[in-house]
Amino acid sequence: MDFGIGYFPTAEAVGPGELAAFVEERGFESLVFAEHTHIPASRESPYPGGGELPRKYTATLDLFVALTAAALATNRLRVGSGIALVIERDPIITAKEAASVDVLSGGRFEFGVGAGWNREEMANHGTDPRTRMRLFAERVEAIKAIWTEREASFHGEFVDFERILCEPKPVQRPHPPVLVGGHGPTVIDRVLAFGDAWFPNWTPDVLDRAAELRSRAERPIDFMAMGPPAKPEVIEELAEAGTRRVSWWLPSAGFSVIEPRLEKIERAIAEFTGEA
Numbered sequence: 001m002d003f004g005i006g007y008f009p010t011a012e013a014v015g016p017g018e019l020a021a022f023v024e025e026r027g028f029e030s031l032v033f034a035e036h037t038h039i040p041a042s043r044e045s046p047y048p049g050g051g052e053l054p055r056k057y058t059a060t061l062d063l064f065v066a067l068t069a070a071a072l073a074t075n076r077l078r079v080g081s082g083i084a085l086v087i088e089r090d091p092i093i094t095a096k097e098a099a100s101v102d103v104l105s106g107g108r109f110e111f112g113v114g115a116g117w118n119r120e121e122m123a124n125h126g127t128d129p130r131t132r133m134r135l136f137a138e139r140v141e142a143i144k145a146i147w148t149e150r151e152a153s154f155h156g157e158f159v160d161f162e163r164i165l166c167e168p169k170p171v172q173r174p175h176p177p178v179l180v181g182g183h184g185p186t187v188i189d190r191v192l193a194f195g196d197a198w199f200p201n202w203t204p205d206v207l208d209r210a211a212e213l214r215s216r217a218e219r220p221i222d223f224m225a226m227g228p229p230a231k232p233e234v235i236e237e238l239a240e241a242g243t244r245r246v247s248w249w250l251p252s253a254g255f256s257v258i259e260p261r262l263e264k265i266e267r268a269i270a271e272f273t274g275e276a
Contacts, residue, residue: 001239003269004030004247005262006082006226008056009066013252016061020070022255024077026262030245031070032082032112035063040120048117056252064097071105080110082199082226082247083181087115087132088125091139091159092166095146099170107171112199113140114181133186134158140178140194147175179224188213197222197244202229207241214242230264232271239272 005023009016020031039058047053060066063081070079079101086094102109115136116122119129127135138156146152147170151163170176180187180195183203191198191213198213200206202225210223222244228234230248238246248265250258 001235001243002029002245003265004028004032004078004224004245006032006034006247006249008034008059008252009061010056010059010252011061012059013056014255014258015069016066017069017073019250019258020077020079021073023262024074026266028077030078030080030110030247032080032110032247033063033066033070034060034082035085036060036118036121037085037088038121038124039118040124042120044120045118054252059252064101067101067109068104071101071108074105074108076108078108078110079105080179081112083112083114083179085116085122086113086139086143087122087127087136089139091142092146092161092164094139095143096166096168098143098176099147099168102170102172102176103168105171109170109172109176110179111143111176112179112181131158133190137190137194144175144178144194177222181226183209188216191221192216195221197224199224199226202227207237210241210243230268232268235268235272 005028007019016033023031036057039053063084067079098109098111115132122129122132135158138159142154142159145154146166151165153162177196178194179197179199180191181199183200188209206225213221213223223242224245225238225243226247227249228238228246235246250261
């Protein structure tokens with residue numbers, strides 16, 4: 001089992017390249033960045049975490065710019081989106097950006113994808129919240145087609161293009177891993193349809209649903225947990241459940257705030273591995 005970090009990169013906090021080099025040096029296997037293009041000021045969609053929406057949601061750096069900085073600052077660290085809001089993205093541009101990061105990183109990119117929770121945000125991108133899941137599936141499949149076909153074509157309800165040449169192609173074959181985020185009622189269906197892994201934020205029922213995924217899967221699909229309690233007994237429970245990777249969010253702040261949080265995570269890992 002590997003251990004990773006999640007982060008909302010902002011202009012006021014430790015930069016993405018600097019943080020990537022730091023967590024690679026500390027022995028972490030991966031780093032993923034969150035994405036929000038903007039947050040509508042109306043704030044009609046309630047924040048899933050409850051209470052006031054943290055400012056980091058309105059201030060994230062561009063996802064693929066941040067990933068490029070992280071890739072170029074590291075040698076071993078896997079870098080990824082956690083998650084890319086595909087329903088707000090042009091699939092052709094996204095395919096090129098993601099493949100470019102995979103090339104620049106030497107094949108270390110992971111494509112975390114999701115539909116998001118803020119209905120006003122997606123509507124500002126022209127996405128109808130009522131059909132977002134069908135759009136989500138088509139855009140992911142279209143991106144995979146662009147990555148794997150020399151002359152890619154795709155004909156769907158929402159995405160349609162004929163014989164396009166789009167390079168570079170990713171280094172990883174057949175393509176970078178697709179990590180499906182979210183934990184709505186139909187998320188397991190989406191993971192089974194087009195994911196290489198399920199990558200949800202932590203909820204009390206996540207291990208039960210991971211067991212459902214394993215029971216339904218007819219091909220290898222990883223389970224990766226994001227944001228569980230940083231406790232050795234929780235890590236042990238995740239390991240027993242066959243979890244591929246456990247990751248934790250770090251605060252968007254300076255090193256004086258980040259380091260104590262990281263040290264707590266490292267103590268839990270050390271107790272789990274018997275190195276404490």
